Amino acid sequence: xxxxxxxTVRGLDVEYATPSGPARVLQDVDLDVRxxxxxxxxxxxxxxxxxxxxxxxxxxxxxxxVASGSATFRPEAGPEVDLLGIDAGRMRSLRWRNISYLxxxxxxxLNPVIRIRDQFRDVILEHEPQRRRGLDAHIAGLLExxxxxxxxxxxxxxxxxxxxKQRVLMAxxxxxxPDIVVADEPTTALDVTIQRVVxxxxxxLVETYGSTVILISHDMGVHAQLVDRIAVMNEGRVVExxxxxxxxxxxxxxxxxxxxxxxxxxxxxxxxxxxx
Numbered sequence: 001x002x003x004x005x006x007x008t009v010r011g012l013d014v015e016y017a018t019p020s021g022p023a024r025v026l027q028d029v030d031l032d033v034r035x036x037x038x039x040x041x042x043x044x045x046x047x048x049x050x051x052x053x054x055x056x057x058x059x060x061x062x063x064x065x066v067a068s069g070s071a072t073f074r075p076e077a078g079p080e081v082d083l084l085g086i087d088a089g090r091m092r093s094l095r096w097r098n099i100s101y102l103x104x105x106x107x108x109x110l111n112p113v114i115r116i117r118d119q120f121r122d123v124i125l126e127h128e129p130q131r132r133r134g135l136d137a138h139i140a141g142l143l144e145x146x147x148x149x150x151x152x153x154x155x156x157x158x159x160x161x162x163x164x165k166q167r168v169l170m171a172x173x174x175x176x177x178p179d180i181v182v183a184d185e186p187t188t189a190l191d192v193t194i195q196r197v198v199x200x201x202x203x204x205l206v207e208t209y210g211s212t213v214i215l216i217s218h219d220m221g222v223h224a225q226l227v228d229r230i231a232v233m234n235e236g237r238v239v240e241x242x243x244x245x246x247x248x249x250x251x252x253x254x255x256x257x258x259x260x261x262x263x264x265x266x267x268x269x270x271x272x273x274x275x276x
Contacts, residue, residue, distance in 0.1 A: 006180060012068070221263050
């Protein structure tokens with residue numbers, strides 16, 4: 001593992017059991033994530049992006065299983081670990097504190113019968129039970145960082161708009177200042193204006209906390225706006241990885257080129273690149 005890499009994935013194969021035999025959904029995935037970067041994972045629906053995310057977080061459910069591979073994680077503090085090899089208790093201790101997850105469909109991820117404040121408290125006190133003093137002020141500060149009033153802490157999820165729920169979850173992801181944030185389609189189901197706000201907030205949080213972000217999106221326009229490097233997935237494989245500007249200007253893989261050409265422009269033609 002390179003000293004600049006916070007996460008290295010090697011030879012990752014994931015399959016689902018089916019009546020006709022195992023179906024391979026990730027195939028020999030190799031991926032390096034550098035500390036402090038925003039790495040984009042691109043590809044159409046069904047390419048394996050979300051499966052990669054839930055596998056790294058050890059949230060893959062049966063009939064899915066890891067057939068082979070490793071995912072070596074080097075936290076800011078503590079020894080490196082293979083996320084796919086450690087026991088369930090150790091993995092639970094890493095989630096939220098070291099690796100947090102902004103899931104696809106996150107607007108439905110908040111508990112509908114618990115106030116926002118108490119959902120923050122559950123996350124924080126699970127890992128830092130001694131932190132009760134001043135906790136409400138800390139929660140208010142987290143909400144303010146994503147542009148929400150501290151009064152939101154007293155509300156229930158149904159009282160919030162979709163964009164507000166997304167921002168609550170972003171704040172919750174940063175509550176313990178994790179090393180890595182995995183954001184899976186964070187702009188899904190949001191209108192264009194709110195999408196821009198959410199992306200800018202994500203960039204601001206990365207700058208504030210120094211976290212690494214793995215941003216999963218089928219939208220190449222989102223990657224063009226935000227990420228430092230991009231990994232393109234097709235049919236469960238990583239087909240291209242590189243600096244986002246270089247990939248947009250001179251894609252090596254035909255599938256990558258097709259994704260870039262699918263971006264609409266104001267002139268009614270397809271996009272061929274991004275500004276230098």
